[in-house]
Amino acid sequence: MSTPLLNVEAVSRVYHSLGGMFSGKRHNVRAVNQVSLSLAEGDVVGLVGESGSGKSTLARMIIGLEQPDSGQVLLKGANIHACRAQQLRRMRQTMQMVFQNPYTALNPLQRIDAAIVEPLVNFKSLSQKERTTVAVRALEDVGLPARLLHAYPHQLSGGERQRVCIARALSVQPKLLLCDEAVSALDKTVQAQVLTLLRQLQQRYKLAILFISHDLAAVNQLCDKLLVMRQGEIVERGNCQTLLSNATHPYTQKLLAANHYLEGVGQ
Ligand SMILES: Nc1ncnc2c1ncn2[C@@H]1O[C@H](COP(=O)(O)OP(=O)(O)OP(=O)(O)O)[C@@H](O)[C@H]1O
Numbered sequence: 103m104s105t106p107l108l109n110v111e112a113v114s115r116v117y118h119s120l121g122g123m124f125s126g127k128r129h130n131v132r133a134v135n136q137v138s139l140s141l142a143e144g145d146v147v148g149l150v151g152e153s154g155s156g157k158s159t160l161a162r163m164i165i166g167l168e169q170p171d172s173g174q175v176l177l178k179g180a181n182i183h184a185c186r187a188q189q190l191r192r193m194r195q196t197m198q199m200v201f202q203n204p205y206t207a208l209n210p211l212q213r214i215d216a217a218i219v220e221p222l223v224n225f226k227s228l229s230q231k232e233r234t235t236v237a238v239r240a241l242e243d244v245g246l247p248a249r250l251l252h253a254y255p256h257q258l259s260g261g262e263r264q265r266v267c268i269a270r271a272l273s274v275q276p277k278l279l280l281c282d283e284a285v286s287a288l289d290k291t292v293q294a295q296v297l298t299l300l301r302q303l304q305q306r307y308k309l310a311i312l313f314i315s316h317d318l319a320a321v322n323q324l325c326d327k328l329l330v331m332r333q334g335e336i337v338e339r340g341n342c343q344t345l346l347s348n349a350t351h352p353y354t355q356k357l358l359a360a361n362h363y364l365e366g367v368g369q
């Protein structure tokens with residue numbers, strides 16, 4: 103059997119914080135508890151769960167921004183938390199992240215062309231001509247006109263900015279994209295367009311996507327598989343459509359009800 107693109111093996115993360123202002127007691131939060139998952143090339147997996155269930159903590163450990171207390175994250179078989187900085191940089195070429203807020207994700211003083219090539223110039227030096235070629239191609243990929251190359255973020259709409267963030271993540275030709283609430287700040291119409299775009303890019307580049315969202319309708323539009331997280335653990339997993347139309351775990355049923363989603367699924 104070939105090595106999966108991403109293998110997360112029993113990762114856990116506990117945060118220690120002070121308790122109430124007056125008690126001064128230390129309070130431990132088990133943000134992620136023994137989570138395992140695996141993604142193959144081209145897999146599109148949704149990760150849902152209520153606020154505070156540990157989704158972002160898990161994503162940060164997968165991308166290497168945070169160290170697990172135990173367990174390991176293997177990217178193409180290599181443990182990302184055990185490698186040196188240079189190796190980690192190389193791994194970032196395989197895996198990129200898109201965050202929730204396209205307003206804060208872009209530097210307001212940086213033009214769009216520079217923003218797009220930024221991850222790439224971390225890996226190799228490019229001439230000005232090569233930078234422009236990469237940036238134009240990336241803009242085309244996400245359905246934006248080349249005239250935006252010289253624009254600043256404040257001159258773009260929220261949807262356009264999020265497309266730029268996706269273009270930037272794709273500039274290094276990653277195999278895995280982690281999206282943490284990447285469409286949550288967008289209105290429904292733009293959200294649907296960005297989801298369609300992600301699906302097209304996934305098919306074109308055989309991208310694997312781990313798509314974190316509160317929004318079960320968005321997850322249903324994009325994802326093939328689904329993971330349901332609760333209090334740091336994965337409580338249900340399986341085919342996305344099947345799970346959303348026939349959830350067996352009471353927590354997943356509650357999530358569906360909270361999303362006012364039960365009546366719309368499977369029709
Ligand atoms: N840096 C931190 N220090 C202390 N506690 C933290 C830290 N980051 C997260 N937590 C706690 O860990 C738990 C999981 O948080 P996390 O941000 O992973 O949840 P989430 O599922 O992404 O929530 P949301 O849907 O609101 O984004 C929460 O109880 C949170 O308060």
Ligand SMILES: [Mg+2]
Nearest residue numbers: 157158159282
């Ligand atoms: Mg989060």
